[in-house]
Amino acid sequence: MSAPVELHPTSIRRTVETLVHSFAASVVERDERGGTPKKERDALRKSGLLTLSIPTQYGGLGASWIETLDTVREFARIDSSIAHVYGFHHLLLATVRLFARPDQWEPWFTQTARHEWFWGNALNPLDTRTIVRKFDNWYDFSGKKSFCSGALDSEMLIASGFEETSGKLLIAAIPSSRTGITLHHDWNSFGQRQTDSGSALFEKVRVEESELLLDPGPLSTPFASLRPLLAQLIFAHLFQGIGEGVFAEIKHYTVHETRPWFSSPASHANKDQHVLRHYGEFWVELEGARLLLQHATRLFDEAWARGEALNAEARGHVAIAIATAKIAATRSGLDLSSQLFDVAGARATHGALRLDRFWRNLRTQTLHDPIDYKLQEIGEWALNDELPTPSFYS
Secondary structure, rough: OOOOOOOOHHHHHHHHHHHHHHHHHHHHHHHHHHHOOOOHHHHHHHHHHHHHHOOHHHOOOOOHHHHHHHHHHHHHHHHHHHHHHHHHHHHHHHHHHHOOOHHHHHHHHHHHHHHHHOOEEEOOOOOOOOEEEEEOOOEEEEEOOOOOOOOOOOEEEEEEEEEEEOOOOOEEEEEEOOOOOOOOOOOOOOOOOOOOOOOOOEEEEEEEEHHEEOOOOOOOOOOOOHHHHHHHHHHHHHHHHHHHHHOOOOOOOHHHHOOOOOOOOOOOOOHHHHHHHHHHHHHHHHHHHHHHHHHHHHHHHHHHHHHHHHHHHHHHHHHHHHHHHHHHHHHHHHHHHHHHHHHEEEHHHHOOOOOOOOHHHHHHHHHOOHHHHHHHHHHHHHOOOOOOOOOOOO
């Protein structure tokens, strides 16, 4: 176990920069290979950044959500798979904080900081195949679960199932190594290839009552209902990071590698009028999304700080801000990651560069939450002054 890392913006920034440099050296090869980024996950463990969102009294670094999400975006510029599982780790810590009693989440926070635990996801409430049966003072979780991002190589899981008699969604925090849990190496998407978002099988997994997140539980209060908004905000930072990563990579390629079109009057591609227009469009889209995201993150941080004093109206305004930022980051990222070849030229399609990975990663992740429904929510607010109703996804 590594020594605790002091909370200081400069030291955190240097730690992130060191990891980014390390991840960048292997990201192309790892994108092709897929599978679990074990070395990179262990580097995150040793860095202390897995404790970033944990308050200092529990051994963490006590960062704000602004600071924590900044690191998610920094990683996404280079490696969006790493950024995904790292962001989800902090989301799952927030889940136990929002859904559980202090006598539950406080020890989990302390143990996470002390033992460098990585948290993985086996929640996905849209997958109803895991059934929960209640016994005297424990529960049996049995069934399958899909899209279990980061579950492989994790120490703790957030898992869900539906109670057999009532149909109620039950969520639990359990060790990933518990008897009866099988995490399959079956993730094979064309993007986000190292998120290990495959399936899990629960075979008579014993879950103690003390491991269920029942008090206050999901969506029970405006504060507890911040959980889906944090998930949306993490994805917005992930998408913005991919867009910024595309911009940085293709800017370097354009300046150093791209040749001007034969009929261009410019002697270098970076002075071609059409290339410059594209870069102007790229900048406007990215900067607009960045400012919207900055605003949404600040609102979320303020809402989190209010705790149980947060009311439904304030929560609704945060939801609108996050949805707006996420849509902007989605659109700008998809535009940049597909149009990059318009400014880079035919040679940029060389397979060894794998510059298509930015589009593949973003396209894969954006499909999990179509923006059409977010636009509908925003439309209800813009036209009818109706704030979104909390759900597990917004």
